Amino acid sequence: MTDVDRARPAFGVYVHVPFCTHRCDYCAFATWTDRSHLVADYMACCRDQARELAAGMPAVTSVFFGGGTPNLVAPSMLDAVLGELPLAPGAEITVECNPDLVTPAAMRAYCDMGVNRVSLGVQSMVPHVLAALGRQHDPTMVAASVDAVRSAGIGLLNLDLIFGSPAESIADCERSLTAAIAFGPDHLSVYGLTPEPGTLLGDDPSRHPDDDDMADKYVIVDEMLEQAGFEMYEISNWARPGAHCRHNLLYWQQGSYAGIGCAAHSHRNGRRFWSVRTPERYIEAIRAAASVEAGSESLDPDERRLEALQLALRTSAGVPAAAVPDDVADLMMPAGDGRLRLTVQGRLLANEVAIRLHHSPHGTE
Amino acid sequence: MPNVPPEPDIRQGSGASGSSGPASIRNFSIIAHIDHGKSTLSDRILELTGAVEERSMRAQYLDSMDLERERGITIKAQNVRVGWRGHTLHLIDTPGHVDFGYEVSRSLAACEGVVLLVDAAQGIEAQTLANCYLALEADLAIVPVLNKIDLPAADPDLYASEIERVLGIDAGEVLAISAKTGDGVPSLLDAIVERIPPPSGDPHGPLQALIFDSHFDQYRGVISSVRVMNGRLATGDRLRFMHAGGVHLAEEVGVRVPAATPADELGPGEVGYLIAGIKDVAEARSGETVTSAVAPAEAPLEGYDDPKPMVFCGLYPVDGDEYPELRDALAKLRLNDASVSFEPETSGALGFGFRCGFLGLLHMEIVRERLEREFDLSLIATAPSVAYRVRTSDGDDVEVDNPSELPPAAQVDEIAEPMLNVSILTPSAYTGAVMDLCQSRRGSMSQMDYLSPERVELRYELPLAEVVTDFFDQLKSRTQGYASLDYDHAGYRAERLVRVDILLNSEPVDAFSAICHRDGAYPYGKAITAKLAELIPRQLFDVPIQAAIGGRIIARETVKAKRKDVLSKCYGGDITRKRKLLERQKEGKKRMKAIGRVEVPNEAFVSALRLDQ
Incomplete structure (x- = not known):
């Protein structure tokens, strides 16, 4: 910052x-x-x-x-x-x-x-x-x-x-x-x-x-x-x-953002939504003062917690150690504050780690 | 699952109902190779005799199971009564695959004659010939017919003379028809009346009725197809089933015209159905003799045999929680198919499942397909195996149908394997290809006959185990589909057999163990480890795949550890797509079976065992 x-x-x-x-x-x-x-x-x-x-x-x-x-x-x-x-x-x-x-x-x-x-x-x-x-x-x-x-x-x-x-x-x-x-x-x-x-x-x-x-x-x-x-x-x-x-x-960081234009994604208050894909449909909707939204999803709290972990895993901030199962522990290294981050080999296998993460209510942020 | 076809609009064929004296009855089967037009001919007969009107015809009326229709084969015998010019004809449909040979013999036992139906463009096939020999041995009249004469490639004269040479039937007696257009079918019906003798039987003697098929209907229980030999079978009779030993009340007897139509009784020579409140087809199997419980016959009819499973495999639910569903499904399926055997078994790799026995490979595939389709199960099948006879060093003989149960080599004196006498008919141009195939499958030739300059019959002794892998597919592909196959069981022969184990990450996987000939063990081990190395995705660690005999490794492959599995970019803030990709990947893991630490895709169990060597 x-x-x-x-x-x-x-x-x-x-x-x-x-x-x-x-x-x-x-x-x-x-x-x-x-x-x-x-x-x-x-x-x-x-x-x-x-x-x-x-x-x-x-x-x-x-x-x-x-x-x-x-x-x-x-x-x-x-x-x-x-x-x-x-x-x-x-x-x-x-x-x-x-x-x-x-x-x-x-x-x-x-x-x-x-x-x-x-x-x-x-x-x-x-x-x-x-x-x-x-x-x-x-x-x-x-x-x-x-x-x-x-x-x-x-x-x-x-x-x-x-x-x-x-x-x-x-x-x-x-x-x-x-x-x-x-x-x-x-x-x-x-x-x-x-x-x-x-x-x-x-x-x-x-x-x-x-x-x-x-x-x-x-x-x-x-x-x-x-x-x-x-x-x-x-x-x-x-x-x-x-x-x-x-x-x-x-x-x-699972932060909030607004998307402007076609095919742009937004994330606000736990809801993810995206606008129509083509510029023509986008222009048409804006001119008609209609919604440009093409789709959306709202995650339940469990899904949200898991998503937060899967996203954070990709960053140097890492995830709480409790979220990492033993079988992928050798792909992780300490990141301070009881957290673990991916090693370089771990980053290459981030998907394999991500799909194994635990998201118990305890042990997450 | 009910197998009775939905009833057609027309309940009544002309002159087909009611009982008639034996002199006007003709009972016959149609013997034909797959695709030679048996079902089309059956349909045409139903139509011509007015049993089913054209507008209510469903193509191939008698093949009523979905699977039968899809595969173009008949699995269960059906029968129908039709009228023709003052006579009553019973058409008894027979299963069309070598796996169901016993059913064929029981169907033939209900007839006085057969229609030998041969494609006028292809000539007689091995299994047709084998069934025709069965008919000749049983002293049945044979009405030879060449079908598909409307095809440009038809050569009726050539194949009529082939029939004369092979079966000793005068070529002049061979009829020529087109079941498709109906051309010649009325003459065929006349010939059936003229050439097939009426049944004989004592109407006043003790009841002897032959069951030649049974199936389970969820509303009526077991419905059996019966042929009365002697005496009378009447609704309300108390009946003794002479082999199974049960006593049951005849709730309903009747005839199929083709709709099931109740009748008061069936007399000698008549063919119809019997419902006797039985819940399990094993109580009323093909070949069973039904007699009166009050005034029983002295002896059952001849020829009863308990069909023995020849091919075995383990069936496991992909999802271990579905074990109870699989158990219930097998129990229900067996109500309708007494030739399936099953008993619980546990596999280190696959968990809880069943060791199942089948009449042959096709039967195995059909059962598996029905379990998945009709009971909505997802199954893993282990390598098909045959039943070996193992003499232990203690002098005991044990039967082993699961390779993982073979005693350690040190405790085995001798392993004997089941053998087949195989007959293959092929155009002579493919003789070399067929001989190569049989040679590579440890076959020894016993005979070779030219049926004509263009066609050869080869007779081989072959181990059953070599035939149940992919022999039939190979035979077809090496002869461009022209060769046909039939076989008889030919006892056991001691051989130098070994068990090849497959180790995944150093742990043996029982589901992949196979018994094979010592000379074939090395190529087998090499092939299956190579195949598995292709099928098993890279894991987070190196996975050695080894083939071993006893403790000795004979082949090895390694699936190298996966090094990269990461999503790269996030377009325009689209986190949703990333998450969904991960969810899909996680879902994919559920279609894997964890063996030790190794995740094995379910397809691997199926594909690994289909080696194209």
């Missing part, structure tokens, strides 16, 4: 910008490459929804513009949404950016409107690995983007990386990491490549990652980042001390 009042409960806002110039082969998220004609209407609807939600909203401690490609739309459109939200002083405001589309002017505009964190989708610094992921950008663009972010005076920089493609050798993986670290980011999100059904990559088993290879690479990633002074605070997230992503952490 930096300058946000620690006593204030955190509350996040996620804004989904579903537009892209190109769809990556692994992407299963709600994104479209052929809806540019909808951008202005869509963003106006996001602003309207923000206005409506703002009335019942606590002070917002983090905003995350995700996508899709938020830097595909004019900064003023993002600013219009931001302008409706009751921001807490020092709120973390992140924009996810495609390095190909980053311009110094846009970064300056972001800085002026209060954006203090930019996340660049680098994925890999090795051209043939990028090609294997179906990414179009040129890794040399990353350096220019980093400069643009820094020159604009945006304080926090994250780089997203993806590891595990069978086209990526161990050396390729190390090269990407070394290059990424050399840019001096404050934060790195390093995700294992996940074949999702229905994607180009998911439907081609020859492009699926190998579990053992992934495990080898993850161990290397973890070692390199630790050595470079980053701390792992969540399975896929490393940060310089104090520079963890508050918005991201909110998800793993």
